[in-house]
Amino acid sequence: MLTKEQNDLITRTGPGTPGGDLLRRYWQPIALSSELPPGGAPLPIDLLGEELVLFRDERGRVGLLDRHCCHRGTDLSYGRLEDGGLRCLYHGWLYDVTGKCLEQPAEPKHSTFKDKVCQTAYPVLERAGAFFAYFGPGAAPEFPAYDFFMAAPEYLHQSKVSVGCNYMQANEGNYDPAHVGFLHRTEGENRAANRALHRVGVSDAEAAHVDSGEPPRLEVEATAFGLRVYQIRSGGPGREYLRVTIFGMPNFAVISGPQGGDGHIGIWHVPIDDGSHWRWHFAVRRDAPLDHDGRYATSHTNSPEYEAEYTLRRKSTNRYLQDRTDMQATFTGMGHNFNAHDAFATESQGAIQDRTRENTAASDTAVVAARRMMLAAVDDVRAGKEPLGVVRDPTQNRFVDLISFDVLADAALDRRDVVRQVIERCAVVS
Ligand code: FES
Ligand SMILES: [Fe+2]
Known part of the structure; x- marks a missing residue:
């Protein structure tokens, strides 16, 4: 038997929860490789209470981003794969696999605002026929050699x-x-x-x-x-x-x-x-x-x-x-x-x-x-x-x-x- 507080600690895993912080310290499987083949559409992923999008850019690099565009929240899993990243359909902001904002085409020509924002991104590895992500702080640990x-x-x-x-x-x-x-x-x-x-x-x-x-x-x-x-x-x-x-x-x-x-x-x-x-x-x-x-x-x-x-x-x-x-x-x-x-x-x-x-x-x-x-x-x-x-x-x-x-x-x-x-x-x- 556990107390309610103990039960919450091991079962609640959303962002900011102690149990969620624990799970985020380990690489976690997020999708099968077959779900995102080269050239495939961006894949919406719900995990650990977060809404995410997994995608391959035109060069085959894999990124995992917050699914909601950091401009005004539109779903990026519907986005266009072009020009080195994933482009939001609402106003065309473009993100690379690291979450860096590469373009904001609706902003004034000399605006540097794109350098001041970024999309939340998590490191991804493809191993054992699946994609794995690290959701924790700092550098990712070793991928376990099981x-x-x-x-x-x-x-x-x-x-x-x-x-x-x-x-x-x-x-x-x-x-x-x-x-x-x-x-x-x-x-x-x-x-x-x-x-x-x-x-x-x-x-x-x-x-x-x-x-x-x-x-x-x-x-x-x-x-x-x-x-x-x-x-x-x-x-x-x-x-x-x-x-x-x-x-x-x-x-x-x-x-x-x-x-x-x-x-x-x-x-x-x-x-x-x-x-x-x-x-x-x-x-x-x-x-x-x-x-x-x-x-x-x-x-x-x-x-x-x-x-x-x-x-x-x-x-x-x-x-x-x-x-x-x-x-x-x-x-x-x-x-x-x-x-x-x-x-x-x-x-x-x-x-x-x-x-x-x-x-x-x-x-x-x-x-x-x-x-x-x-x-x-x-x-x-x-x-x-x-x-x-x-x-x-x-x-x-x-x-x-x-x-x-x-x-x-x-x-x-x-x-x-x-x-x-x-x-x-x-x-x-x-
Ligand atoms: S909401 Fe994505 S570019 Fe505006
Ligand atoms: Fe069983």
Whole structure:
């Protein structure tokens, strides 16, 4: 349970809010590369309570500007791409990708007023098939060298979908392993194919020793990027089944998902406003290029569960198309798509979950630890310190231990040694 003030600190992200100041210290994904191809129209973007426009100038340089012209506020996403920038349709003011005002053609010939104004602009990078922006003060930090950002395109798949709730409660689902055995469960004859155990890196024969119905124990370990969350079940005599997931500061998680082989998915939850956000998937395979099935399973497109423009077909307005006769086959009666289940569970908590009224339990160990970490980071930013996970020194920009996996391990081994062994086995993709 949190106080109202604490809840506001981690859920309110608009300009000038402490939680918003925290999120703005990290590079955030803002659009897919495919949404702004060379020569494409300027793209309106709503993010962190701000109205923005992303565009490529005639030379291919990318800019992210406040969407409202600093003259008298007209929407620049309708503007003309010409003469080295983006030109407002109202009176022709022209801005380059840095927000510098290049021309004010309606002003007197010798006016220097254009040198006295500028359009708010944010640094942008194109990486991993997406655009990322830095919204914070001063120089941008290093772009984090997570493997799912650095891998070659054939090893990587990126997608996004909109979700109608606060970013924080949706991310909490990623490091809440107990929900997987309920919300995502298949029933009846399908039980044998229960996906409650993802079993990435664990063979069918080995998994036969693991009781997927046993409530897992949870342990958390603080790291340089956030939390490593251990989900622990007995795995037969002298063995433990460990599933390791990651909470990454401040708004992502890493899970070993259905991408196949040796890999995982980085999942970002980026606020559009405080009651909605984008859920991003960056799926990577290290041992081999992602095949069709791996891309399909991690994607937010190509499935009847999704509509155009990155939205799920199941939503609150159609009661998530719940079919109660289908509850013989699935726990929810809402089909087999995990993202649809997660959207139902987290959207129905309310646009912003009222955490003053909850009763957190043992299965919420990681959720509670992550909130503490977020609140401490909010305090750090307020105190003028760099928050956890922001990298300024290029030599420190390495994250080999930011990894999610499943493993059957010797129960006598220290868990940190298990993590080390898995890292040594992992292929390198960057
Ligand atoms: S409002 Fe944009 S140029 Fe006047
Ligand atoms: Fe889930």
